[in-house]
Amino acid sequence: MKTIYCVEDDESIRELVIYALKNNGFEAKGFECADDLYNELQFKLPDLIVLDIMLPGEDGYAVLANIRRNNSTKDIPIVMLTAKTSEYDKVKGLDMGADDYISKPFGVMELISRVNAVLRRSIRLEDKQSLISIGNLCLDEKRRIVTVSEKEVNLTFKEFELLHYLLKNKNIVLSRDKIMSEVWETDFEGESRTVDVHIRTLRLKLGDAGKIIQTIRNVGYKIGG
Structure with a gap:
């Protein structure tokens, strides 16, 4: 009411x-x-x-x-x-x-x-x-839904959080340690491979839209668009 x-x-x-x-x-x-x-x-x-x-x-x-x-x-x-x-x-x-x-x-x-x-x-x-869009990719913060070309993509909780964090920081290079700290809320060294695994899965699920996630050699990742 x-x-x-x-x-x-x-x-x-x-x-x-x-x-x-x-x-x-x-x-x-x-x-x-x-x-x-x-x-x-x-x-x-x-x-x-x-x-x-x-x-x-x-x-x-x-x-x-x-x-x-x-x-x-x-x-x-x-x-x-x-x-x-x-x-x-x-x-x-x-x-x-x-x-x-x-x-x-x-x-x-x-x-x-x-x-x-x-x-x-x-x-x-x-x-x-509540919507963040790049190209045909759209993330709805309020409903926690991600769509590509208006088709819903099924993401895990952490995959959604990772994509959300990258989108909010569009065109900013984010180190693996920074991503671990913000998304997983830990700065434990040696766990940065977790980021790489999730990025790989995220790209796979997003299909062609996953190309917006760019690898920055020896540093981390960023979303361009």
Whole structure:
């Protein structure tokens, strides 16, 4: 169940938003001001925040800026609520990193529709960011799937970890010792042959796509592309 926070000082509007969200299958919590939101963010991060601009003390623009500056919260989707109708106010929020806005007064169905749309975009972006592709080879970090020409390749746990490490360090020459340390989490000398065996098996399973794994004589390996 997706969790949504609503920051709105008007109690009647806040309760309406919370009711509508819960009635549409969301877990929802309401907050009157920025400080209440910040306190909750220390315990749990939501999937989306509905944020009013006109708040007591720190306004919605300042809250938005703080959330986008913080590494732990910067990717949370935010829908702004605003009683302001000028184009400038709407553009300002979007330029500062808001994902969408809703002008007051608004209908419940519009609110739910916009929230769902922002969540869908966020999920698609997360999925896209979890993919690493070179040529016809694609590694999905999130689902731990590797495909070549859209056909899934069956890799062992360590083969996946090895390929993932090489792909993340594209065009960087990695020594066998470095690979052992990062993938096998050991620096025991003499075990570097383990890397060679896994590279050979990996190339075999990847077929023509395995050519992107290059041997650097007397050093180790790298992925080019």
